[in-house]
């Protein structure tokens with residue numbers, strides 16, 4: 001949920017409206033409601049409040065949800081919301097790069113749809129004591145999974161100026177990254193930084209007055225950067241997107257909502273690697289094993305409509321990409337022996353799917 005004040009600790013509208021819900025329903029729908037009458041498996045890798053998941057379950061009676069979240073509070077809340085579909089729902093406390101282990105444990109070799117809606121959720125921002133929001137005074141925590149050890153307090157009190165500068169520049173796109181990092185290190189020399197409000201003061205004082213007037217809340221970029229560092233967000237995504245693509249059956253679809261340019265770049269690259277024919281130039285015939293295994297369902301990164309961002313400002317920085325598996329690894333296209341012998345997926349959906 002990075003990228004704008006509404007989503008990063010500033011003023012918020014009540015409740016949570018799932019971002020680009022209609023588009024996600026339209027693009028994942030064909031993978032969840034093909035001609036087969038067997039179950040269709042959906043992984044929601046970022047379950048949150050279960051807004052997208054409940055809409056998908058309502059629209060697709062054959063869909064079975066594997067809902068992941070690293071935040072146990074999110075799992076408790078979404079579990080209550082998804083009670084009407086309890087017989088079709090498995091909730092798992094996991095980081096999304098654990099998708100392969102989760103599927104192994106559930107004995108599900110292939111799935112039909114995967115959804116990622118990245119970043120922090122509205123309830124996480126609203127729970128002041130979790131330290132995600134620069135607008136509340138709270139301990140410097142920022143862990144999505146409160147069972148992990150690393151907190152924002154440890155980052156600001158132990159990282160070097162160089163590392164803090166890198167994080168603030170790369171994750172926060174903070175123009176004054178070095179100045180802010182130096183101010184943090186100077187201030188923590190007086191007394192450890194333990195609260196969000198003291199950090200906000202330090203950051204505000206480090207940013208030149210002229211920029212303070214124009215650049216939004218001075219804490220916004222620093223808080224975003226620290227949250228991404230504490231939760232190892234980009235590293236987990238680098239592993240998770242390829243794992244999710246590998247888990248898809250032929251005809252299966254993946255949809256990703258990213259809110260930060262670095263997240264979107266990871267998604268774009270992972271998709272691009274799989275939609276390209278890598279047969280070397282000069283060969284007389286395309287090599288089946290080097291044919292694209294996926295096709296893109298979106299042209300570039302789609303953005304929410306102006307109408308959506310007007311009513312739901314949290315959606316403003318969203319970048320949406322989707323893709324469909326069209327071929328097994330061995331390069332056999334769907335419809336002509338798409339599954340290798342003896343590898344039929346349990347969902348029976350190797351031939352299911354459709355067009356966007």
Ligand SMILES: C[S@@+](CC[C@H](N)C(=O)[O-])C[C@H]1O[C@@H](n2cnc3c(N)ncnc32)[C@H](O)[C@@H]1O
Pocket residue numbers: 001016017018019045046047048049050051052053068069070071074094095096097117118119120121122144233236
């Ligand atoms: C934006 S919210 C999802 C909202 C959800 N789509 C809805 O409609 O309610 C993102 C959720 O993903 C979770 N999350 C973020 N990074 C994660 C990760 N690496 N692994 C698992 N869950 C993660 C957060 O804890 C948060 O609950």
